[in-house]
Amino acid sequence: MMTEYEMLFKAAGRDLALVEHIFDRLPDVLFYIKDRASRYVIVNWAVVEQSGAKSKEDVCGRTADELFPVSGYSTLAQDMQVMNTGKQIIDLLRLYFSADGGKQWCLSTKYPIHGDDGEIQGLIGISRRLPRPDENHLNYKRLNEFLKILEEDCGKKMLISEVAKRVSLSVDILEKLSKEIFHLTPKQLLLKMRIDLACTLLENSDLSVTDIAADCGYSDHSAFSRQFKIATHCTPREYRTSKAK
DNA sequence: TGTCACATCATGTCGCGCTA
């Protein structure tokens, strides 16, 4: 016996156009359903705009590497990972590049879609553009000091526990407040600042990747390259080459 | 509301191989 909730959910699933229209009302959320080959099947308008395409028809049937050449490889690999392992991805912080070269930080969530036979048929996902910090939050001022330290010292080695101590907060509280106000964990916040700094240095300097890694607080280029690739879908060298074109 | 403990996950470090 199906519950009312299950019946409604099934009906909504049958009427995918309805779901699509609802997500069309959310310009800050990229919504998509992909098939087993990672081709877009259903997208909302935010995906069309981000890709620089003119219509949903231009997007559907294509893969991320065709739509976003700078970032395609890793997106495809990540999709395949979700579909091959059945493991979901929740709120992964990533940097996306729009068709005009603009940068946009997003939080991505992806779930595998199972068919009636239990086999994975594709995936459903959203990417939320990172919201602005909630400056009206009661504890915003309390976190200002933490933010200042991150901005000033993101190029240095730092432990979140040490920064928490410096602003007289426990790591738990710092994490809760950071999520409420900035929509990111302290670690994600630090990572975002470091990758932003790295992008600037890669675009505007001739420093080697190893030197840039050091300037961004990494003691090793290896960790930096890995973080950079996870966040931006490309290696530091690929990023510099793409920006030099 | 805040702290603590524990399990799990993510990240940093080291070493190695590849390429120009």
Add this chain to the structure above:
DNA sequence: TAGCGCGACATGATGTGACA
């Protein structure tokens, strides 16, 4: 040989539940 990317392993960060 320098610069870079990748894999393995150790360690720190995070998520979650219990409790004061």
